[in-house]
Amino acid sequence: MIDVKDVGAVRDALGAHDYLADEGLATAIFLALKLNRPLLLEGEAGVGKTEVAKVLARWTGGELLRLQCYEGIDAAQAVYEWDYSRQLLHLRAAEASGDAIDEDELYSERFLVRRPLLRAIAHDSQQVPVLLVDEVDRADDEFEAFLLEVLSDFAITVPELGTFRAESPPVVVVTSNRTRDVHNALKRRCLYHWIDHPDFERELAILRVRAPEVREELARQVAGAAEALRDLDLYKPPGVAETIDWAHAVAALGAARLDATTVDVTLGTVLKYREDQERARAHGLDHLVDAAAAHDRAS
């Protein structure tokens, strides 16, 4: 079990592991740990949903078990599977040596392949693992219903072996990109948090932590320009991940300041749609630089 005192303690611990959470996210994480509930995170791509699970694993020292969902995922990939090739080899060997075939042995732990859900439930480590169910909206309804069952009881039954039950339940983070609605029953089981784009100050703080080689003045300009880009009504406004990439790129070019030329050649690291790049250029890269410089002066 992870024992946390209050929301502030969560925030500090995450901060010590390079993740700057705002109060809302820190509260949601605090409650997830305190009430032993799965945490469902939604938000635009690139705001750091998956990163939450990773930082929780770093902080608590628990193993990170990641289950990437996709259309058609089923129990064999998510929970457990038998090692059929080895079973067949075992059978052939038994036949060749004339031994009697023991079916119980064939379906024993020895031939069990544990997938992330089973590993999260049947863990025997001191520190509870962190289970990341990534992009649950990509899986189909059937799988979601199954997941709900596992997350409600924290128990999994393998017919041949019996029921595995978590002595202390894992920390569970579920992410969704909202390509479809996650079923209400699953949402009710989880705590919910929508991660927004960060404001200027937070984004700047994130840049300081995640792109330490970028000088303060430049970081301010990049964060300011990213904020200005988000106001441009783009198809895909830049997420924090893109801002960090952008800061790295600009610094790698050896630019001391963000000017129109630098923005022009690095625009592809922050805007990934041709239409968005055209829109930013039509709006005028000078405007972006001005918006960036405004933050520069504010300091």
Add this chain to the structure above:
Amino acid sequence: MRPDSEADRLAVTFARVLRGAGLDVPVGSTITFADALAAVGLERRAGVYWAGRATLVRSPEDRDAYDRAFASFWEGIVEIPERSVPAGSISLAFDADRDTPDADEEASDDEQATPTVAVRWSPAEVLRHCDFAELTHAELVEARRMMADLKLAGPLRRSRRRQRTHRERGRPDLRRTVRRTLRTAGEPIDRAFTAPSQRPRRIVLLCDVSGSMEPYARAFLRFVQAAVVGHGRVEAFAMGTRLTRITRELSSRDPDAALSAASRRVLDWSGGTRLGEALRAFNDQWGVRGMARGAVVVILSDGWDRGDPDVLAGEMARLRRVAHRIVWVNPLKATPEYAPLARGMAAALPYVDEFVTGHSMAALGELAEVISK
């Protein structure tokens, strides 16, 4: 029984306020909220706010309602505004002034003589709250009965999920092979195989609810409702001056209840038309992210667009790049002299795979066939 605590009483009261504001708050969430309050404490306003956000809100659309309810509740005023539109802003805009009509729009406006093909659009967004259930259109009653028989299903595509097959080819099904091998004393004689299964594609219906579509939109919505109920992989949106997702509202099995729920949700019913922007909202929030990927997208609209046709063309191009097929249903196409002169229609047409009428029950039947093709 848990001891009566201040946190519990607060939680129950606030949950009631939220329900009054239109949020769905099950009892289980209230209990979780109470536990959360006990964990974060009641001292700080922000702590209480975020405890409620994490436990009582389950979609970003509910955030505004939550914020309003929270503000009024914690400032001691337990008075939640109704979700209905203030009476002052309710007005009809059928015969709205045409301030800058284009030549072609004017022309077809003059042409139309029959009342069934009324072509009107309004320059202003009109918030109009209407009740489908109160409409007693004789045709509509008849149509509703017939629509229950319409089976709408997307075309099949190959799924990543595999299923058993009796054929002796495909990918080996080792699980079953091991089982069978046990029967034959360890000799894998009887082998089993799997083949990919088939899955229907998702259908996304975008229904234009602007003033000019008034005569058809109601019938269409019933068609859409029958589709949503009849099939698990159908999504429905209303397009006017804004985009409203109505899948959840339409999923009630009772058509009257479903349609009145949808009409309560759609605030711009019979308002103006801004197809490009509504389509853009769809692409941004739902379509391009995944909902329209590989799906059959059906747009029910007459193509009368008050917005910029370039915006519409751009959004159609975006949609085209992710969708499997785009079907445009335009009831005006049924008139013999129809030509797609409306700027919006002309802009969208190059990106449309199928252009059909859908003005009558028979035409809707044809539409169902086109969709499942």
